[in-house]
Structure formats: structure tokens, C-alpha cells
Amino acid sequence: MSVRRILPFLALGLILILAACSGSSDKANPNSESYTVTMNVLPDPPVVGDVLLYFTVLDAQGVPISGATVEVGADHIDMTGMGMHGPATDQGKGIYAVTTNFSMSGNWKISVRLEDGAKTYSKEFQLIIQ
Numbered sequence: 001m002s003v004r005r006i007l008p009f010l011a012l013g014l015i016l017i018l019a020a021c022s023g024s025s026d027k028a029n030p031n032s033e034s035y036t037v038t039m040n041v042l043p044d045p046p047v048v049g050d051v052l053l054y055f056t057v058l059d060a061q062g063v064p065i066s067g068a069t070v071e072v073g074a075d076h077i078d079m080t081g082m083g084m085h086g087p088a089t090d091q092g093k094g095i096y097a098v099t100t101n102f103s104m105s106g107n108w109k110i111s112v113r114l115e116d117g118a119k120t121y122s123k124e125f126q127l128i129i130q
């Protein structure tokens with residue numbers, strides 16, 4: 001099943017595509033506020049090609065956070081210098097989404113940096129592309 005065929009069921013809005021970059025990802029901020037960020041992918045399990053990454057952001061009380069800035073990085077752990085970076089767009093109800101074109105299978109690190117007003121939060125996920 002392709003990403004395009006699944007998208008209408010999620011009623012997602014504007015979704016940007018991660019662009020290639022060579023910068024390093026941010027490190028976790030030890031002073032960050034407490035958030036719960038979960039990641040889901042389409043298709044699942046993810047395969048080489050376009051993969052929709054979408055993140056659900058909740059505050060410490062479990063309330064969805066809208067209007068935040070969410071930056072996403074994707075780095076191929078198996079190789080150096082193979083990374084992408086860009087914003088995930090706000091879909092409402094605490095969901096932020098970005099389409100990422102994974103050109104290679106293997107182990108990828110997904111880095112998320114959240115800015116919610118003056119508060120920040122960072123989290124990393126491991127993603128295996130089949």
C-alpha cells in the first residue's frame with residue numbers, strides 16, 4: 001500500500017519533505033520541559049522510498065500541543081554524512097507530519113526538536129528501513 005493511498009484517511013494537511021543536509025543534529029536539552037512525543041510511520045513497516053513520519057506531541061498532562069515548531073532530522077546510522085532535515089507541519093490535535101524519502105535501507109536515527117513557546121524538547125528515535 002502506498003503512502004498516497006493511505007493519506008486521505010488521515011486527513012493530513014500540508015506536508016513538507018525533508019531536505020538533504022550535512023549539519024549535525026541537536027543534543028537533548030537537559031532543561032527541557034516534560035513532553036511525550038511518539039512517532040508513527042506510513043507505510044509500517046517503513047521501506048525504501050517515501051515514508052510519512054508523524055509525531056504526536058502531548059504535554060505532561062497528556063494534552064495535545066498545537067502550534068509548536070517541530071524540526072525533524074533523519075540520519076543514516078550506518079553511514080556518515082547521509083542526513084536530511086526539515087520541519088514537520090502541524091496537522092492539528094498534536095500531530096506533526098513530514099514526508100521523508102529514504103534512499104537506503106538500514107538503521108536510521110530520527111531526531112525531533114520541539115519548540116513550544118520558550119520551551120524546548122528533544123527526542124531521538126531509531127527507525128529500521130526495510
Ligand SMILES: [Cu+2]
Binds near residue numbers: 079082104
Ligand atoms: Cu546511506
